[in-house]
Amino acid sequence: MMNIRNIAIIAHVDHGKTTLVDKILHTARVFRDNQDTGDLIMDSNDLERERGITIFSKNAAVIYNDVKINVIDTPGHSDFGGEVERVLKMADGVILLVDAFEGPMPQTRFVLQKALQLNLKPIVVINKVDKPNCRPDEVHDAVFELFFNLDATEEQLDFPTFYGSGKNGWFNDSLTEREDILPLMDGILKYVPEPKVNEGPLQMQITSLDYSSFLGRIAVGKVTRGSIKESQPIALVQTDGSIKKSRVKELYVFEGMGKRKVTEVVAGDLCAVVGLEDFNIGDTICDAETPEALPVISVDEPTMSMLFSINTSPFFGKDGKFVTSRHLRDRLIKETEKNLALRVEDTDSADSFLVYGRGILHLGVLIETMRREGYELTVGQPQVLVKTVDGKKHEPYENLVVDVPADFSGKVIDLVTQRKGEMLVMESKGEMQHLEFDIPSRGLIGLRSQMLTNTAGEAVMAHRFNEYKPWKGIIPGRNNGVLISKNQATTTAYSIDKLQDRGSFFVDPGEEVYVGQIIAEHIKPGDLIVNATEGKKLTNMRASGSDDSVRIIPKIQMTLEECMEYIQDDECIEVTPKIIRLRKTLLNEEERKRQSKSMKA
Structure with missing residues (x-):
């Protein structure tokens, strides 16, 4: 049986996860020497390449020193947190990547918390030490403090640290520069435990979906116990407790950037199963005779909703292929199958649907994807979800972090306090001011564009959902008509x-x-x-x-x-494959x- 390591790479957006995966793939010689692969190999989706962010988590597998390493690249934006939470279930260790200048950011905290709760073994990698003004030692202390604040165990606090530069292609256990990333590869083998394998019949939880126009929907997950074989009869235990009998048609394991067909997969490895009908993320594939379900994956609730309707402008149907409400409904329902943090509800009108998501970026990526597929639609102003707790209105609050040159900090504080934000932290990081606020989610809508205007494009802002708190009253919207x-x-x-x-x-x-x-x-x-x-x-x-x-x-x-951030409640956006109109x-x-x-x- 082959030695296996399952590792997820987690970090705040733009700290260099996908670049690190590139280096791992090259080090393990997944490609021929003369093969031109380009950069950011894992960001295969057009939208990901344009925006330079990872939206969908992806798997790759490399062989290093006769050990198979399954690498899972995860998104860094909190809007795609639903994606990160479930793929961590497949890993036994995590590489936490931190920028040597910025240090731990809100999203670092969010994904690290999830990883520590799942008791995964962390390896800290401080990236971008070639940047001017970088402060690797201070960042290392900040990461330790973050682990401590998140109630890490003694064992988790004793994490190994590597330094390096993904762009220049080196990582080492000290700050000495070298030619390759071999110390980090050896570190993965040394520190990440082998998958824990329980005795007993087959259990495998479906943690993500793949789709192929040739094979249909494919279930991806980690075999936690037993083994799964081709043509084996299985029981599919669904999240509501119902059990369906089915049969495995084909099995694939990950190899390099692709998949390889196999006849059997043993516990500890990740695999893709073809031939199951009507399955969802979170379902468990079990032995046909003794079906036992694994605990259901819980995903954080959506915090924002938008009204999606058919296009009713005089120019409807000029650009798009799919313009009817049935097209729109089918596409949204299909999206909820693989996009766990998304919910769709019908409204009083047959032409409109309420879509709930994790934030503006989450919903924006969905609309952009639909428009590229040839859909025409109208979307309304994003609304935050309000809950009633003990008879009082509660709304979502977020933790907002802004790094900005010291000259502009007054303007930033003024902007955020106008929108009912409260300042929690203000400290200097070199020439930059580091500000932290507690702000209602409503206050964030439209804030980014105003902040960039007022700080000459210098502000770096990041935010993540914190908790529901009492309603803060009216927040002023756009000033101009x-x-x-x-x-x-x-x-x-x-x-x-x-x-x-x-x-x-x-x-x-x-x-x-x-x-x-x-x-x-x-x-x-x-x-x-x-x-x-x-x-x-x-x-x-x-x-x-x-x-x-x-x-x-x-x-x-x-x-x-x-x-989406600009419009007011009596306005909407007409989205077609060729143009966006207000x-x-x-x-x-x-x-x-x-x-x-x-x-x-």
Whole structure:
């Protein structure tokens, strides 16, 4: 039987997890010497490559010194925490990666807490020691303090530490630079325990899903006891306790970046099972004769909801392939099968669905993925979930961490306190100020863009869900109103030029607009209906002054997440495969006036 080590790599976003996995794959010679692999091999999804973040956890396996190491690369954003929690179940040890300048960040704390609760053996790797101003020794002390605050056991506190630079391709157990990452590879073999194997018949929990258009849905997990064989009859114990009989068609183990077909997998190894029907994450695959379920995986609750509806604008169906409510419903239900932290509920209207997620990024990635697949939809303003505890309204609060140059710290504190945030910590880290706040989740919506504007793009902010606390009262929304298109036509440079002193435009000349579309931000509070489609009246008389060439400021380009943070409750976003437009929910001005009167009454 082969020696096995299962290890997950956890860290805050951008601390270098995927780069480290690249180095492990190269060290174990998974690729031929002349094979061009590029960087960030594990981030295979287009969205991941564009944003430079990991969204889906992935598996790879390498052989080093005759030991098989299963490596699990996990996401770093708290919005994908649901993904991290369940894949940690497959690991026996974790590599905690920490940036040598930033030190432990909120997300480091979140994933480390989960790993310590599962009693996984930690190895700390302090990455990016080649950065200027880095402080590896201070960071090491901060990591120790974090372990201590998270009630780590004596054994967990005695963690080995490695230093290095993933980008330059070296890791060592001291700060001496070298050519390779062999000390870290040896450390994995030395410190990560072999999988604990219990005696008894087969048990395997499904911790993630894979999909292949050829094989259908594939169950991935770790065999915790017994062994699983090809064509073996099994019992599938579902999370609600019901038991289904099934049969294993094919078995695969991970090898390099891909999978290899095998006839049997023994306890301790990770495998992919083909041929099961109607299974979900958290179900247990057991021996057909003696079905015993493993404890169900619990995933943190969603904290935010958004209304997804069909596209009702005058331009619907121009770009997308899937435009009906049935298409939308089927796609959302399919997403909940593999995206554990997502929930979908029907509403009073057959055309709209309430979608619950872990944050703006979590929902934004879903919308962006759907739009690339050819869906058209309208999404409303993100709303936080409110609970009633002892008859009082409670809302989610988050722990917000901001690192910013000292000159801008006053502006940051001012911005966060306006949004009902309370400062907990303020300390200097070199030339940067490190600020920590307790803030309602509502206060974070739209905060990032304002903060970057006020700090000349220097602020680095990170946040994670903390707990539900009493409602904090009204938080001021956007200060400025918007300019709304009066008619449906093509915008002209002549009209936009005349309106530029009224606001900043989201459209360029020559774009098609419709009644009720938001085309610019007003310079004052309150909305204004404008005509941006009027052409210049042509005469054969020349006039000095009116014939100056028009000078148009380029339009403001907003990403999907920025749009989600920008809109107010009477507005929504029209998302199609080619374009993202902002609009009023009610396009007709008379209807909007009627509704605002009835709201006041």
